[in-house]
Amino acid sequence: MCLLNLPPELTLLISELLCPRDLNALARASRDFAYFFDPLLQDRALIDPKVTQSVLFWAAKNGREETIHKIHKHAQHRQIGINSVLKNRMLMIAARYAQVDLLGYLVHSLGADLSAMVPMYTTEDVPYSLGSAIYTKTTTALHAAALCQDDVVARRLIELGADVNAVDGDGASPLHYAAWNPTATPAVVRLLLEHSSKTETEDNWHGRPLHRAVGFGNIETIKLLLAYGADVAARGFSDKIPLHNAAERGLYESVVLLVEGGSDVNARTVTGWRPLDVAENNCFDLIVSDTTRYREEGRRGSKQRKRNRESLLM
Numbered sequence: 001m002c003l004l005n006l007p008p009e010l011t012l013l014i015s016e017l018l019c020p021r022d023l024n025a026l027a028r029a030s031r032d033f034a035y036f037f038d039p040l041l042q043d044r045a046l047i048d049p050k051v052t053q054s055v056l057f058w059a060a061k062n063g064r065e066e067t068i069h070k071i072h073k074h075a076q077h078r079q080i081g082i083n084s085v086l087k088n089r090m091l092m093i094a095a096r097y098a099q100v101d102l103l104g105y106l107v108h109s110l111g112a113d114l115s116a117m118v119p120m121y122t123t124e125d126v127p128y129s130l131g132s133a134i135y136t137k138t139t140t141a142l143h144a145a146a147l148c149q150d151d152v153v154a155r156r157l158i159e160l161g162a163d164v165n166a167v168d169g170d171g172a173s174p175l176h177y178a179a180w181n182p183t184a185t186p187a188v189v190r191l192l193l194e195h196s197s198k199t200e201t202e203d204n205w206h207g208r209p210l211h212r213a214v215g216f217g218n219i220e221t222i223k224l225l226l227a228y229g230a231d232v233a234a235r236g237f238s239d240k241i242p243l244h245n246a247a248e249r250g251l252y253e254s255v256v257l258l259v260e261g262g263s264d265v266n267a268r269t270v271t272g273w274r275p276l277d278v279a280e281n282n283c284f285d286l287i288v289s290d291t292t293r294y295r296e297e298g299r300r301g302s303k304q305r306k307r308n309r310e311s312l313l314m
Contacts, residue, residue: 052082052086053086055067056068056082056086056090057089057090060093060102060106061099062099063097063099063101063102065102068090068105082110088116088118089119090106090110090112091103091106091107091112091141092118092119092120092144094106094141095142095144095145095153095157098150098152100153100156103141103153103157103160104160107160107161114140114141114142114161115140116140117140117169119138120137120144120147137169137170138168138169139168140162140166140174141157141162142154142158142174143166143174143177144177145188146181146188147180149181149185149188151191154174154191154192155191158191164196165197165198170204171203172201173201173209174197175189175192175193175197175198175199175209176209178192178221179210179218180213181216181218186220189220189221189225199229199231200234206235206236207236208230208231208234209221209225209230210230210231210232210234211237211245213225214245214251214254215249217253217254219253222254223257226257226261232258233263233264233267239270239271241263242258242263243255243258243259243264243265243267243275244267244269244273244278246275247279255275255279263275
């Protein structure tokens, strides 16, 4: 501990030659070092934007409210504000990493904006940022929670005032994201629907949450959307109704749910294609035979199907 025995002025001069990582290592070495170097680290964090971002993002990822609070208070003392972009990205990071207890502090004390659109991931998250464009587009934190199927985070964000019907740059709502996830479970979808998420919001390609759920064969999500009145006749990309999408992909169980929900097996696109034609074109014989049977039977048993859908709402 001889460094602390030096005159403070000399120690300060030495600290100027150290990078933030070295200062942080010294601060962690002992309580005395922490007491001496912590203000220096806070000053350095506020002066250097890269250091500020690195420290705050690390704190958000790991749920370190105390670290964020100290830097925030130090910034106020120095009359230096933490910019809104950093605040909003911290909220996104905390949501992504399920730091539920930190969300309230970020919104109420730090002033993070629940409606802010920021990238879900950055280029620092290489596996994700290179894997799919959906991870780098700008969204709200609730969109991220919906995509991650984290109903605990989603519920907390809604409690804090997040808009369940906010749309991203592509016109997609959190319900679109929850329905899009191929591993979707009904918890987030049910949560959003219970908080008045609209089933008929169209994205920029005219797709609705039901189109997305059907496209990935998310059976439980399809059931919930139908129970909440999602329109089986809604036209999406290429003028297709959800039944076209299910038939096109050979998703038998989805086809059954949609037909039982009142979808028209003879609905034609602008080019004249029926769901039956799509299934035939893709050699899905079982779907062809069953849709033909449903067409012949008409809508017999519709009352029982209605009762089945209503039971999902209980």
